[in-house]
Amino acid sequence: MPRKPDPTARDRILEIAAQLFDSEGVHAVGLQQIIDAASCGKNTLYREFATKDELVAAYVVRSRDGWTAALERAAQAASDPADQLLVIVSDVAEQTMAAEFRGCAIYNAHAEFPDPTHPVNKAATANFQLMHESLLDIARRAGAADPRTLADRIMLIIDGLKANGAAMGRTGAAPAAVKFAEEVIHNALQPISPA
Structure with missing residues (x-):
């Protein structure tokens, strides 16, 4: 049975990414680091943000x-x-x-x-x-x-x-x-x- 998408995943990923970007810089943080810190899978991250650029743009908008x-x-x-x-x-x-x-x-x-x-x-x-x-x-x-x-x-x-x-x-x-x-x-x- 497929897992249901987590409606809070986008916000959680964005929050964790923001913390990492703020403390280490955008280019220094890799997607795997965000995946590990957010405790989400690659599929979840890529479902919410197709690319790192999309994630960074969302971070800037936020x-x-x-x-x-x-x-x-x-x-x-x-x-x-x-x-x-x-x-x-x-x-x-x-x-x-x-x-x-x-x-x-x-x-x-x-x-x-x-x-x-x-x-x-x-x-x-x-x-x-x-x-x-x-x-x-x-x-x-x-x-x-x-x-x-x-x-x-x-x-x-x-x-x-x-x-x-x-x-x-x-x-x-x-x-x-x-x-x-x-x-x-x-x-x-x-x-x-x-x-």
Whole structure:
């Protein structure tokens, strides 16, 4: 009698893969390692994810949940959109200062799969676009004189934290990034003076 498919297998495999990818890097983790850690057979893994690239792309898409959670924390922490932007940067800085931080899943995957036609690169790029659109929306609601520039600058600060966060945290520079974000936000809320 054939076994019934496990409806939780996809989530379990993805959770285990995420833990392994986060701790060791995407290219360093093999499918057999995921199969062993998830206690599933090859057939189960390949039924849920036809290729490793498909699994990695799903992992990158899943990492959007972290950004969504950061937006929710910011909205709960502050009603003023300008303050929400600062909360988001502070949240990212705090994450990057954690001892176990090995880089952002999205940024790491984007760097490991530089071909813009690759599904993992496409998933990472979609995440970057989502992040930027979220920041642009908040910048508009904050009343920034030039919301796009403010969103771009906050994104650059976040990029710096996520790309260099471990080093910045160890050198104490992450709080400086938050202070810089505060200055950028303050300046962006000033009216643009005529030339």
